[in-house]
């Protein structure tokens with residue numbers, strides 16, 4: 001009896017000891033975890049986020065701060081307790097953390113824009129900086145929650161986080177983490193791959209995590225990571241292929257030193273995506289992943305490898321690793337690198353050149369060694385954006401550092417400064433823009449075949465898959481698209497009830513729909529079964545699934561059951577711009593609202609034109625295709641006629657004339673040559689509708705007034721555009737602002753496409769028209785003078801809310817290639 005008791009005790013002691021040595025949890029010296037706006041502490045896994053009223057000594061108020069607490073308890077679909085409350089910060093607010101350990105720290109910011117009785121957090125707009133780095137500039141959180149992670153190398157005794165609300169808006173925060181990192185985690189520098197040879201010093205930079213991916217089609221939750229990282233599954237980034245296999249062998253991972261568990265946990269090293277060897281005899285290809293990034297930055301990319309397959313009879317062969325088609329490692333032999341010990345992790349850091357594209361593509365594939373069989377494996381990947389030379393991580397940062405004391409200056413000083421800075425910024429951006437353009441051209445000449453993957457599927461054509469993926473983009477892999485069943489659509493629209501119709505067009509009807517979880521959607525149901533209808537249906541899904549931008553209407557899903565051609569979009573509460581301009585009883589839009597709508601739509605179009613290697617031409621820009629959400633934010637819609645722009649060495653696309661009467665570019669009508677400038681022309685017409693508040697063609701008017709373009713241009717050329725503005729605007733538009741607007745329209749409507757400005761230039765002019773309209777209580781410095789290509793951000797942890805949750809993980813390109821396949825049969 002006694003013996004057994006002692007024996008039991010011994011086992012117990014041993015197991016306790018064991019669990020102590022196994023639990024290698026990192027214990028940070030600096031460790032601030034705050035659940036903002038929460039009245040009580042919140043436990044998440046093994047950590048406690050404190051209520052922020054206990055840490056109020058950290059939040060020092062500079063000036064004009066009102067601190068309100070709001071809470072939202074009925075977030076039932078949302079499982080994370082940290083997102084239930086938020087703190088509103090107005091004016092300028094600072095968090096100051098005392099730092100005991102110098103070196104790299106993570107700052108994680110949690111945002112979830114919900115609404116309660118008093119505040120709608122999705123109206124927030126603000127900037128965040130840490131020390132001297134700009135983390136976010138005029139940030140507007142999108143629907144759904146997001147956690148942003150920044151790495152900062154702190155060399156002083158405090159870390160200061162500053163939140164500045166944008167004009168007439170406010171900032172908010174749901175939760176916050178600040179803690180120091182294990183020394184081994186972030187390197188002091190990284191080897192630059194393209195152009196090869198250089199080395200990037202990271203110690204003076206800040207980093208933002210833009211992707212953290214676990215290969216092998218499985219996610220790893222923060223609870224299974226010593227640094228509470230969330231690793232998303234690679235499946236949505238991967239080009240689908242039968243040549244890809246997911247492998248898993250977590251038990252095989254064997255840490256022998258560096259890398260430690262802090263570099264990546266066993267759940268990451270223990271799963272991998274591998275080139276599928278079964279087919280290797282006749283199919284040789286790479287495994288390729290795509291990641292969205294903001295152009296204009298360098299990125300630190302960390303590759304995690306671990307041979308977890310070697311024990312079986314399928315020995316891992318040496319393989320090549322590529323980033324943006326450049327060699328990162330050739331004939332990588334893991335067993336050599338890990339002294340032939342099975343299961344030992346290995347990682348490699350490289351730095352990209354200044355990215356000119358919105359994508360980073362990563363491939364592993366066969367080495368050229370004659371002796372080795374085709375193979376390739378990747379276990380994990382992290383991509384971190386490196387702050388630019390202006391110490392900013394924000395893609396839309398207009399490089400104006402707003403002085404926090406400026407509000408105390410006299411207004412004319414601000415005005416003078418604004419105009420000065422604006423002028424300099426204008427010239428600088430113009431130069432940068434011209435340089436970039438040149439560079440872009442050069443790049444294309446150099447690698448034209450590899451670089452235009454944006455529209456041609458993978459540049460690394462995979463022998464069997466390429467004919468399916470051709471024409472489909474692999475860009476949007478992480479985005480949402482979903483195939484609805486007809487039954488669900490019927491339920492949402494009350495079986496296509498007439499009372500649900502919100503619009504009618506050549507294609508058929510648009511219905512308002514309400515999904516089971518009460519998400520509102522717009523359902524467009526095509527009637528024509530013609531080939532052309534089908535082609536447009538497909539073009540539209542293809543276009544929408546490639547692009548996600550704040551000013552482009554988003555795709556929710558589609559339905560092609562029983563020969564239906566149904567596209568489901570996000571619902572736009574305020575309908576078309578056209579309806580707000582004339583022919584309805586809606587309240588008239590103010591000049592500022594009209595300018596903001598013009599700017600928003602210009603952004604959307606600018607993104608279409610420049611957002612990928614090959615421009616997308618919308619072809620049907622009109623006020624009826626610009627939609628307004630509940631905040632009157634503009635989104636460009638209806639991509640049914642869109643076309644990809646000219647090939648690099650051509651200047652136009654020849655095509656049959658399509659589009660809407662009254663908006664058509666005369667040059668396109670005559671020559672049938674399509675360029676981005678055709679959209680610029682149509683947009684000029686929309687701008688005229690916006691300022692005059694009347695239809696493009698109005699047969700009820702006198703002959704000289706019937707055609708808006710002819711009539712308005714007559715007045716504009718006389719310099720008297722103010723005589724024909726919408727009566728609602730009379731006396732409310734500043735003359736300088738109107739002049740600027742008029743000039744912009746005139747340029748857009750130039751007879752020859754070559755004489756018209758680009759959409760980027762138009763955006764600039766409209767921004768300055770807004771600046772010239774000036775105060776309305778807002779400082780004029782607030783312009784986002786940017787050509788922000790990508791307003792969507794890739795986040796470390798992206799949770800989704802409501803119905804979107806059901807849609808996540810279905811990659812649109814896959815959906816689309818299925819459709820193409822069906823068509824090919």
Ligand SMILES: *[C@@H]1O[C@H](CO)[C@@H](O)[C@H](O)[C@H]1NC(C)=O
Pocket residue numbers: 221223224250267
């Ligand atoms: C951690 O990973 C293991 C498998 O490797 C899994 O069984 C466990 O549920 C995970 N724990 C959490 C909290 O995700």
Ligand SMILES: *[C@@H]1O[C@H](CO)[C@@H](O)[C@H](O)[C@H]1NC(C)=O
Pocket residue numbers: 284285286322324325326363365366460461
């Ligand atoms: C893999 O990708 C690289 C870089 O794009 C390319 O040079 C190589 O030919 C590809 N290999 C195969 C087998 O497709």
